[in-house]
Amino acid sequence: MTVMSYLGAIGAAQREAMEADERVVIIGEDVEANVYGTTGGAGKSRADKGDFLQMFGANRIRNTPISEEVIVGSAIGAAMTGLRPIVDLSYSSFLYMAMDQFVNQAAKNRYMFGGQASLPVVFRSAMFYGLNTGAHHSDRPYPMFMNVPGLKIVVPASPYDAKGLLRAAVDSDDPVLIFEACMLWGTKGEVPEEEYTIPFGKARTVREGTDVTVVAISSAVPEAAAAAEQLAEEGISVEVIDPRTLVPLDRQAILDSVGRTGRLVVADPAHRTCSAASEISSIVAEEAFDALRAPIKRVTTPDTQIPFSPSLEKQLYPARAGIADAVRSVVGERQLARS
Numbered sequence: 001m002t003v004m005s006y007l008g009a010i011g012a013a014q015r016e017a018m019e020a021d022e023r024v025v026i027i028g029e030d031v032e033a034n035v036y037g038t039t040g041g042a043g044k045s046r047a048d049k050g051d052f053l054q055m056f057g058a059n060r061i062r063n064t065p066i067s068e069e070v071i072v073g074s075a076i077g078a079a080m081t082g083l084r085p086i087v088d089l090s091y092s093s094f095l096y097m098a099m100d101q102f103v104n105q106a107a108k109n110r111y112m113f114g115g116q117a118s119l120p121v122v123f124r125s126a127m128f129y130g131l132n133t134g135a136h137h138s139d140r141p142y143p144m145f146m147n148v149p150g151l152k153i154v155v156p157a158s159p160y161d162a163k164g165l166l167r168a169a170v171d172s173d174d175p176v177l178i179f180e181a182c183m184l185w186g187t188k189g190e191v192p193e194e195e196y197t198i199p200f201g202k203a204r205t206v207r208e209g210t211d212v213t214v215v216a217i218s219s220a221v222p223e224a225a226a227a228a229e230q231l232a233e234e235g236i237s238v239e240v241i242d243p244r245t246l247v248p249l250d251r252q253a254i255l256d257s258v259g260r261t262g263r264l265v266v267a268d269p270a271h272r273t274c275s276a277a278s279e280i281s282s283i284v285a286e287e288a289f290d291a292l293r294a295p296i297k298r299v300t301t302p303d304t305q306i307p308f309s310p311s312l313e314k315q316l317y318p319a320r321a322g323i324a325d326a327v328r329s330v331v332g333e334r335q336l337a338r339s
Contacts, residue, residue, distance in 0.1 A: 004191040006156075006184045009163035010124070011038040014086060016195050017170040018056055021084060024170060025060045026052065027075060028088030028124075032063045036090065036126070037185075072098035072123070076105050076175075079121035084170060092125040092179060093139040106175040107150030118173040122166070126182045127218070129269065129306065132313060138306035140218075140270040142179045146247055146279065152200060153247040154178040157221035159189040161244055164198030171197060181219035181269070201248035205257075209239035212327050213257040213264050215280055216240055220267035220299075220318045227323040236331055246276050254280060255288050262293035263330040267318040272300040294330040299323050 004012065017024045031039050032053050039052040039061060053061045064071045068089060075085040089095060095102065102123075109117050129138040145151050152174060156162040162180070169176040206221060207228050216224035221242045228238035239257050243249055258264050264284050268277035277298040284296060299318040307313050 001190045002193050003188050004159050004163075005186055005188050006159045006162050006180070007037050007186070009159040009191050010166060010180070011040060012191070013163040013166040013170075014038055015040070015050070015052070015055075017086070017167060018052070018060065020195070021170075022060075023082060023084045024086065025062065025078070025083055026086045026088065027062045027064050028071065029064055029066055029090055031088050032058075032061055036088065038088070068094050068097040069101055072101040073105065075121050075123070076101060076109065076119060079119045079175075080109065080117050084120045086122045086170065087124065089123055089125040091137050092127045092141055093137050095123075095125055095141060095145075096139075102145070102151070102177075103148050107148045110174065111150065119175045120170075120173045121175050122169045122172075123175070123177045124166075124180065125177070126180045126185075127269075128182050130183050130219070130313065130317060132308055132310045134308045135305040138313070140179070140301070142177070142246060143270050143275045143279075145177055146276060147274070150175070151247065152176040152245065154200070154245050155218045156180065156244065157184060157216075157218055157242050159187065159191050161198060161204070161242075163191055164196050165200075165244065167195065168197040168200060172200070179218065183219050184222075187222070198244065200245045201250050202244065203250035203253035204242045204244055205253070206240040206242050207238065209237040209261065211237045211261055211263065212330055213239050213241060213254070213261045214267060214323065214327065215254055215264065215277075216242060216267040216318075216323075217246070217276055218269055220269055220323070223318060223320045224267050224323050227320040227327065230320065231324055231327055234328075236327060238327055243280075249280070249283075251283055251287075254284065258284050258288050259291045262291055264292070265297045265299060265323065265326045265330060267299045267323050269301055269317050271303050272298065273303050275300050297326040297330055299326050
């Protein structure tokens with residue numbers, strides 16, 4: 001084990017994948033210059049890990065024009081002809097420019113070609129919310145892509161998961177979208193130095209508890225864990241579940257937890273309507289209704305554009321105080337029902 005940052009774990013996973021398979025290439029805006037810190041380089045972050053451009057050459061580390069539709073379309077074609085691209089799309093808000101390629105090509109080509117074509121391509125993008133980057137740069141669009149059959153959706157919340165899930169994504173023969181909350185990039189944790197993968201559709205129990213299940217997504221995971229710590233002092237035992245992948249979703253882990261606790265709070269940084277929280281709440285309502293002792297609560301971002309104002313933006317996202325209030329609410333309703 002070694003202590004590694006979230007961003008460093010991504011860099012380590014990319015280097016391991018490139019060393020293991022010469023078909024793995026990295027393309028994107030400014031990847032040669034390592035602007036976002038995951039492709040190493042002298043004088044850059046992770047300089048001691050080597051410069052990817054020098055290590056692997058320009059045929060495997062390649063800058064692209066500032067055109068997301070071209071980047072995504074090129075990567076799809078490269079994947080269909082034998083390469084295994086990792087695509088750095090920087091801001092998640094920029095994925096919208098390539099929606100036709102994502103929805104009509106990446107997601108559908110295996111089906112359209114009768115299974116004769118596979119698309120082993122990984123799209124990485126960073127969700128820059130919470131940093132006062134304004135409405136055009138602060139999106140958390142993973143629920144939109146959950147609605148597109150054929151795409152796998154990954155939302156790592158720790159350095160350990162960032163490395164293991166990225167390695168699993170590179171090994172996948174289907175297109176994978178990884179959404180990284182940039183506010184997690186600097187977090188540090190223990191990460192194995194050796195190679196490992198984390199299977200998709202396998203949730204992580206961050207904390208065990210008996211009174212309430214909190215399913216938390218991406219940057220909401222550490223906030224939920226902090227809320228659980230605080231609530232423990234009040235005598236409320238909270239189980240925190242991190243799905244890690246939203247497609248496929250570990251439905252059974254969520255249902256089993258709710259079956260034990262009888263209560264569910266979902267913390268999701270995306271907008272409320274048609275969110276991942278909505279989907280998880282529906283699954284539990286459909287399949288574990290009898291186990292519920294209180295109504296399900298969602299803690300999400302309201303359906304509004306993201307303001308530039310730091311003081312206004314800070315109030316929008318799921319944070320420990322709001323999660324704790326939601327937990328107290330469902331526990332309180334349980335106690336009222338008993339009286």
